[in-house]
Every structure is written in structure tokens, then in C-alpha cells.
Amino acid sequence: MAKSNKPIVWGLFAAGGTITAFLTPVMIFVTGLAVPFGIMGPEVLAYDRIHDFVANWFWKLVLFGIIFFSLWHAAHRFRITMHDFGVRADRVVAKISYLLAALGTLGAIVLLLRI
Amino acid sequence: MSERQVEVEILRYDPETDQAPKLQSYSVPCQEEWVVLDAITYIKDHIDTTVSFRWSCHMAVCGSCGMMVNGEPALSCKSFLRDYPDKIRIEPLAHFPIVRDLVVQLDDFMEKLNRVKPYIIPKEKKSVSDGQHKQSPAQLKAFKQYTLCINCTLCYAACPQYGLVPDFIGPAAMALAHRYNLDSRDGGREQRQEVVATDEGVWECSFVGACSEVCPKQVDPAGAIQQMKIASTVDWYKEHLMPWSKP
Structure with missing residues (x-):
């Protein structure tokens, strides 16, 4: 039996899982709760401030990392969830999921480079 | 010690003679401290000697008395009857071919x-x-x-x-x-x-x-x-x- 190549997608899935578990809740808290409910002032998400932040190459790279790994995590999670729901078309589901993640990755690169 | 009448359904199957597995029901007078394995042993000793099952240590060490109890895999020697309703269903471990009744091919x-x-x-x-x-x-x-x-x-x-x-x-x-x-x-x-x-x-x-x-x-x-x-x-x-x- 040959060794599997699944570590490629699983590695991204695992790394993405760790990142999303730690960072996504913080981002949801800041953008979805803290600012709308007035715990933090609106200036936290002010356009100029966020623009300056994202324009910095270091933070651009960090943001890309978060988006990239989260997308590939979500893709693999979706693939496994479909399997758990009894959808027996793993190859098709895998192709669609990873294609979406790849498109998202490309989109993130383009958008980040344009800032 | 209190006694309780438990209806025990056992999946019976002899691949050599039976077309398909079927459930057979036994009414067993069970003691409060009994485990599922005790109930099956009672059936074997007092009601129907043809029931086949594996067991050895009766203390969750040997690992031979695994079976599906109400649809979930469990060691029958570790499954206390007091934790189950008055009717239980015993089947051989899922995903393995049946040799006879509750005995599977490992x-x-x-x-x-x-x-x-x-x-x-x-x-x-x-x-x-x-x-x-x-x-x-x-x-x-x-x-x-x-x-x-x-x-x-x-x-x-x-x-x-x-x-x-x-x-x-x-x-x-x-x-x-x-x-x-x-x-x-x-x-x-x-x-x-x-x-x-x-x-x-x-x-x-x-x-x-x-x-x-x-x-x-x-x-x-x-x-x-x-x-x-x-x-x-x-x-x-x-x-x-x-x-x-x-x-």
C-alpha cells in the first residue's frame, strides 16, 4: 500500500482549525459584537484606520494567512460533514470544496494586493 | 434483593440453516445487581440451551462478551440491567459476520x-x-x-x-x-x-x-x-x- 497524499489537505485543515479556533472568535467579537453594541467605539473600525492597518505588508501577510488557512479548513470540514450526512460522492464534493477554497485564496490575494 | 422481569430479545442466526437472522424473546427474572451477561447466562442455563454467545472473565478484562445492547456496542458483563428498561435487545457486534447467534467472526x-x-x-x-x-x-x-x-x-x-x-x-x-x-x-x-x-x-x-x-x-x-x-x-x-x- 502506498502512503497517502491526504496530509496535503489535512495539514491545511489542521492548521486552519487551530487558527480559526483562536482568532475567528476574536474577530467575530470585535466586528460583530463589540463595535455594534458600543463596547468599543466606532472609530475602531473606521475606514482610514483599517486601511492603514491592512496596507502594512506585515499585517497584509497575517490577514492572508488567516483567510487562506480558514478557507482550506472550511473546505475540508465541509467535505467531511457531507460524508457524515451520508452524501456518498466524496470525489465530487472534495473537488467543489477545494475549488471554492482555491478561488477564495486567489480572491484574497487579488484584493489584498490592490490595497 | 429485588427481582425484576425483563424481556430479553436475542438475535438468533445459524448461517447454515437459517435464511435470515431473527429476534427471539425470553422473559427473564433478573436480580437487581445483574448485568446483561447474567441474563443471557440465565437463558442458556434455564430456558434455551441453544443460545450461543462468547464470554469468559465476567469482569471487563478479557474483552470477549462484546455485543450490541439496545443498538449500542457494550461489554455485556459491564452493562448493568438496572440501567436499562424492562425490555432489552441483544444483537451480535455490528460490522462483523455472524458465526452463530451472538458469536461473530473476528x-x-x-x-x-x-x-x-x-x-x-x-x-x-x-x-x-x-x-x-x-x-x-x-x-x-x-x-x-x-x-x-x-x-x-x-x-x-x-x-x-x-x-x-x-x-x-x-x-x-x-x-x-x-x-x-x-x-x-x-x-x-x-x-x-x-x-x-x-x-x-x-x-x-x-x-x-x-x-x-x-x-x-x-x-x-x-x-x-x-x-x-x-x-x-x-x-x-x-x-x-x-x-x-x-x-
Whole structure:
């Protein structure tokens, strides 16, 4: 039996899982709760401030990392969830999921480079 | 001691004479402290001597009395009747071929267990005169949990993935491969990886986690498999991105 190549997608899935578990809740808290409910002032998400932040190459790279790994995590999670729901078309589901993640990755690169 | 009448349904099947398995019902006077195995033994001794089932130690050590109790894999010697309603259904362990009634054919598991080399493959040859292999408490703790497996195969009956893909090496064999990989005296990981790191090895697992839930010895095979996935992933990246480094 040959060794599997699944570590490629699983590695991204695992790394993405760790990142999303730690960072996504913080981002949801800041953008979805803290600012709308007035715990933090609106200036936290002010356009100029966020623009300056994202324009910095270091933070651009960090943001890309978060988006990239989260997308590939979500893709693999979706693939496994479909399997758990009894959808027996793993190859098709895998192709669609990873294609979406790849498109998202490309989109993130383009958008980040344009800032 | 209080007595309770329990209706015990047992799946009966003799592949040589029966077309299909069927449930047979027995009314059993059960004592408060009885386990499911006691009820089945009562049936065998007093009602129907033709019922076939495996058991040995009656204390959750031997691992031979595993069966489906109300649809869930359990050791019948560890399942107290007081935890069940007045009607229970006993079936042979799921995902295994039936030999007779509650007795299943475990050849597939035995063959897979053998393939992961569940024994110490010494790191270096050491003769008796060289003295014993020393192991610190920390080194022992690293793998001790996985030594508790009693090969009862409840995890195989619980694993939906094994049911779907019979080639999957499965939880217990994986947990035991992990047990020897983690042993400080062992040097056989590379050999076991030939089985562990394949599609039929850890990568068939979709981390449902049912194996760890039904394990009567808290071995946590699901945890072992996830740890092996991480290690196999590190191996893969090393092998492909850093071919000069030996995994």
C-alpha cells in the first residue's frame, strides 16, 4: 500500500482549525459584537484606520494567512460533514470544496494586493 | 434483593440453516445487581440451551462478551440491567459476520492487528547480559493509556467508517500501533507507517469519535488516530519538502 497524499489537505485543515479556533472568535467579537453594541467605539473600525492597518505588508501577510488557512479548513470540514450526512460522492464534493477554497485564496490575494 | 422481569430479545442466526437472522424473546427474572451477561447466562442455563454467545472473565478484562445492547456496542458483563428498561435487545457486534447467534467472526480485526506489528521492535539489539531496558515514569505515561486495550472490538462495531469501508484498519489496531510507536524502547515506527500512513490507515478516519465513546477501558482510540494524523502529516511534508531529512 502506498502512503497517502491526504496530509496535503489535512495539514491545511489542521492548521486552519487551530487558527480559526483562536482568532475567528476574536474577530467575530470585535466586528460583530463589540463595535455594534458600543463596547468599543466606532472609530475602531473606521475606514482610514483599517486601511492603514491592512496596507502594512506585515499585517497584509497575517490577514492572508488567516483567510487562506480558514478557507482550506472550511473546505475540508465541509467535505467531511457531507460524508457524515451520508452524501456518498466524496470525489465530487472534495473537488467543489477545494475549488471554492482555491478561488477564495486567489480572491484574497487579488484584493489584498490592490490595497 | 429485588427481582425484576425483563424481556430479553436475542438475535438468533445459524448461517447454515437459517435464511435470515431473527429476534427471539425470553422473559427473564433478573436480580437487581445483574448485568446483561447474567441474563443471557440465565437463558442458556434455564430456558434455551441453544443460545450461543462468547464470554469468559465476567469482569471487563478479557474483552470477549462484546455485543450490541439496545443498538449500542457494550461489554455485556459491564452493562448493568438496572440501567436499562424492562425490555432489552441483544444483537451480535455490528460490522462483523455472524458465526452463530451472538458469536461473530473476528478474523478481519485479527489480520489487521497483525499488520500494524503490535509488539516492541527494539531500537537496538540488546543481550540479556546488557541488563534491562530502563523506562522513566514519564516515558511509561506517554503510552500507558493505549496498553489498556482488551481487543473487545466494540470500537469497530461503533465506527461508521469501518462499516462503510471494510478495508479501514480501524480504531483498536491503530491505537495499538500508536502504543508501540510511543514506547521509548521501540524503533518500529517506520515499519508501522507503511500501514498507518496509507488511505486505509489513519486517513480513512473521519473523526466521528464513536470508538472512544464506547471504549470500556478509556483507551481513546480516536485521540490516538488524530495524533498519528499529525505525525504522519509532519512526515509527509518532511519527505516531500525536505527530502534530505530522514523522517
